[in-house]
Amino acid sequence: MKCRYCKSTETRTTVTEHHGNETWRYCRCLKCDARFKTIETYAIKKRGAKPNTIIHPNQIKRGEYNPSSVLTENNIKLIRDLASQNKTYKWIAKKFGISLSTVYRIVNRKLWSHV
Secondary structure (H helix, E strand, O other): OOOOOOOOOOEEEEEEEEEOOEEEEEEEEOOOOOEEEEEEEOOOOOOOOOOOOOOOOOOOOOHHHOOOOOOOHHHHHHHHHHHHOOOOHHHHHHHHOOOHHHHHHHHOOOOOOOO
8 A cells, every 4th residue: 555645655554444335444654654544445246137138027037147147058058068078077167167066967957957
């Protein structure tokens, strides 16, 4: 962190306080002995339905239309295709950033069975 007064990077945080979605840090410059406070505010990103999707209110959001979905239907088809080409589950999991058990469940249609 830079000192606001002398622009030195030789600073130390003396106290850190958490207030809701903010963190207050009280700092001191080791060069000019100035004291200052920083306030960090955390932005909370809300996940919603994918753009250009129309879902009836009574319909369950499945697959990529579920707000917590990491994969798309095209990813699922590709995962199953790679598994049929004898790629290892470990390699597939690393490629898509998911766990081995998730790959197993997708390939065996225990997850994403509607695709």
